[in-house]
Amino acid sequence: MAEVFCQHGLVANAVDFLTLATEEFKERPKHSIIAFHSAVELFLKARLMEEHWSLVVSRTPDLTSFESGDFVSVTFEEACQRLAKIVGSPIPERARLTLDVIRKHRNKMVHFFQDIDDPVTREQMAMEQLNAWHALIGLIGSQWRDVFDRFQLDIDALDGRFAEHRLYLQSRFNSLAEKLASLKGEGKVLAACGRCGFEAAETTPVLHELHSAKCHVCHFAPHWLALECTHCSAEFRADGDETSTCEACDTVFDASDIAEIVDDDPVTTDNYYDRVTPANCTRCDGHQTVVLFHDHYLCTGCLELTDHISACGWCGEGSNGDMEGSDWKGCNYCDGRKGWDRD
Structure with a gap:
């Protein structure tokens, strides 16, 4: 029971830190960066604790010390390694690198002075946190959904707290108006970005069903497969997450299902x-x-x-x-x- 209670506490604290990160973004950006990194680490530790409480302890786990709070917890890097090697649910490399940007920025904030009041730095910070938030959504709302569903996390409400971040990117979007219009004139396809929401994601086919995009505002560069649902024949999008869902019939496809659809091996x-x-x-x-x-x-x-x-x-x-x-x-x-x- 103590382990379950601790896990609930970790998730609650992670949400509190995430909320604090969005509240402090405008007035106290340094605190926002530190709080955001704390939220990331707590979500990772909550997933580790689902497997066993000892995975949260960096060295020599001891239950009595753990329950009293007298222990050194795993670092971001250690958590990533244990999720991959012990839990068997590794953080996708693209998501890990995105979250690691937050870790590095947090370390810079703590150990060195950085002027973060200029608009360019604020825009960069807004991009970093938006990207990290969507990496977290992919983990807690998709890959680890079976673990975090019981915590009744309102992801849409949390996402709404990033409105201030998107406002900071509005000026960047406005400054790109001429460039974006020129791209459209050249026949380029611009779609709404899945992260910042601005119609600035230049989409291109890579190879047959495989497509890519790059947002000129927040630099989000996703890949996806445009596939036909094997149940209802509607087109659905597989983003490389642990599962993908056909919105027309709610059929869920995992990586092995996607492999069966696209595999060209004739099996001779x-x-x-x-x-x-x-x-x-x-x-x-x-x-x-x-x-x-x-x-x-x-x-x-x-x-x-x-x-x-x-x-x-x-x-x-x-x-x-x-x-x-x-x-x-x-x-x-x-x-x-x-x-x-x-x-």
């Missing part, structure tokens, strides 16, 4: 060891999420597109990453010869 052999795909993704730690996609290889977990698949020199697992030296250092799923020699 029943022998698993003779097949190149499905392979593993070094970018998001996806297990057998990489499939053949129009003469390329696509990870249906994070939508990383590559031109090659290589086998680990030690365990033989296929991967879309660089396997040079893997016979010694291993891959995402083995420790290589060095791990064997250490044993």
Whole structure:
């Protein structure tokens, strides 16, 4: 019961810090940055605690010390490592890098003086926090939804608190009016950005069903697959999240479902060891999420597109990453010869 109570407390505190970050954004931006980073860490620790309370403790877990609050908790980096290696639910690389920007800015605020009153810095700060907030939404509202659903988080209400951030980006949007009009005149497709909301996301096809966009206001650059629902034939969008939903019929697709839809491998052999795909993704730690996609290889977990698949020199697992030296250092799923020699 104590563990459950602590987890509820972590989530409640995370929401409080997130609220504080939005309230202080205009008048006390330094406090906003620090509060936002605290919220990020608390959400990660709450997910770790779902697995076991000891994962929140950095070293030598002790239940009595934990319950009394006398312990050193994991850092952002440690939390990310444990979520990937122990919990088996790694933070997607794009989301991790986005959240890490907040961590680095927080450290800069705490240890060094920075003038954050000029408009350009405020715009940058607004972009950083909007991007980090949407990375959090992807975690607590999608990938870890089964964990956070019971906390009854009102994500729409929390999202509404970022109105001030979007206002700071309005001036940037206004300044880009001539450029955006020119892009439209050239036939470029501009859509509403999924993060800042401004009609400034230049969308382009990458390869058949794979598309990308880049927002000229907040620099959000998503990839997605435009696919046909296997249940109702309506088009739905797979964003590389843990699950994607067809809005027409509410069918939910996970990465393995998406892989079945886009996999171009004709499967000419029943022998698993003779097949190149499905392979593993070094970018998001996806297990057998990489499939053949129009003469390329696509990870249906994070939508990383590559031109090659290589086998680990030690365990033989296929991967879309660089396997040079893997016979010694291993891959995402083995420790290589060095791990064997250490044993």
